[in-house]
Amino acid sequence: MPELPDVEVYRRVLDSTSLNRRIAEVATYSDKVLQETPPEAFRARLSGQRITSSLRHGKYLFAGLLSGDHVGLHFGMSGALAFLEEGEEDPRHERCALLFQDGSRLVYISQRQLGRLFWIEDLEGFTRARELGPDALDADLDFHSFSRRLAARRGSVKSALMDQSVLAGIGNIYSDEILFQAKVAPTRRVRELGEGEVAGLYKAVREVLQQAIEADAQPEAMPPGFLLRCRAPDGACPRCGGSLRTVKVGGRRGYFCPSCQG
DNA sequence: AGCGATGTTCGCCG
DNA sequence: TCGGCGAACATCGC
Numbered sequence: 001m002p003e004l005p006d007v008e009v010y011r012r013v014l015d016s017t018s019l020n021r022r023i024a025e026v027a028t029y030s031d032k033v034l035q036e037t038p039p040e041a042f043r044a045r046l047s048g049q050r051i052t053s054s055l056r057h058g059k060y061l062f063a064g065l066l067s068g069d070h071v072g073l074h075f076g077m078s079g080a081l082a083f084l085e086e087g088e089e090d091p092r093h094e095r096c097a098l099l100f101q102d103g104s105r106l107v108y109i110s111q112r113q114l115g116r117l118f119w120i121e122d123l124e125g126f127t128r129a130r131e132l133g134p135d136a137l138d139a140d141l142d143f144h145s146f147s148r149r150l151a152a153r154r155g156s157v158k159s160a161l162m163d164q165s166v167l168a169g170i171g172n173i174y175s176d177e178i179l180f181q182a183k184v185a186p187t188r189r190v191r192e193l194g195e196g197e198v199a200g201l202y203k204a205v206r207e208v209l210q211q212a213i214e215a216d217a218q219p220e221a222m223p224p225g226f227l228l229r230c231r232a233p234d235g236a237c238p239r240c241g242g243s244l245r246t247v248k249v250g251g252r253r254g255y256f257c258p259s260c261q262g
Numbered sequence: 263a264g265c266g267a268t269g270t271t272c273g274c275c276g
Numbered sequence: 277t278c279g280g281c282g283a284a285c286a287t288c289g290c
Contacts, residue, residue, distance in 0.1 A: 001264080002268060002269080003268060003269090005266075014271075015275090032285090057270080059268095074269085074270090075268090075269085076268090076269055076270080077267065077269050077270090077287095078268080078269095078286090078288085079269095080284045084284070093287085110286095111286080111287060111288070112267090112285075112287050113285075113286055113287080114269060114285065114286075114287095115269085116270095117285080130270095131274095153270095153278095153279090154278070154279070155278085155279055155280075156279095156280095159279080159280085160269055164269095164270085171268055171269065172267090172268060172269085173268050174268085186271095188278085190287095228268095230287085248278095248279075248281095250281085251280080251281065251283095252267095252268095252269095253266085
């Protein structure tokens with residue numbers, strides 16, 4: 001379930017389990033998720049290394065190594081990261097594993113193989129090449145720069161929120177949530193939003209993502225007023241109880257409440 | 263059996 | 277040039 005909050009949870013998993021440990025060996029089970037680096041090279045560069053830092057930018061997780069290089073993890077639509085102790089069973093769709101000396105391992109899972117692992121020597125060049133905008137929770141992203149970045153887009157506000165070059169980290173689920181909390185319909189054009197609405201969106205971006213992280217990105221643990229807990233074809237609005245509607249925006253299905261979101 | 267799914271990229275079209 | 281759209285990727289579950 002990898003949008004910004006999910007990836008932040010994975011970052012914390014990596015941080016609390018794998019930091020400063022020596023990678024004894026690397027197992028790769030899918031050339032597909034490694035398509036940019038030959039598997040032998042990937043294994044060789046990582047073996048014997050130590051993870052010294054973790055960093056998240058939007059939906060990307062980066063593990064900093066002692067050498068100064070980074071491993072980049074992107075989870076696609078169905079990826080996950082898990083730390084397993086020795087003897088714990090391999091999960092399904094395990095595509096790569098960092099094996100530590102005590103038999104524990106950090107496992108990269110990607111069911112549909114839409115996720116990717118990257119070997120990165122120039123982190124800044126990597127994010128530049130992908131045209132990633134600032135992280136949606138970047139402390140330096142003030143309201144002024146948020147509205148300026150948003151205003152550069154002409155299409156629907158949902159597409160703009162999901163555009164990783166505008167802000168990095170928001171996908172289909174959380175763009176719906178942000179729009180719901182800000183009471184803005186997904187199909188509204190960015191150009192026609194009032195200043196108060198843009199301010200509401202800015203606030204909602206912060207609050208929604210922050211609260212989702214606090215809930216460990218688990219829908220059941222999120223506030224009862226969250227739309228994503230009701231995100232189903234027959235779902236009811238958590239605020240007014242009315243029926244939710246869906247609409248196709250930017251090729252994705254968005255859920256919204258037609259009476260709460262003007 | 264068919265369709266859609268938390269993402270990204272590409273080609274086509276207006 | 278921009279944006280919208282559909283397809284493709286691979287797999288699972290409804």
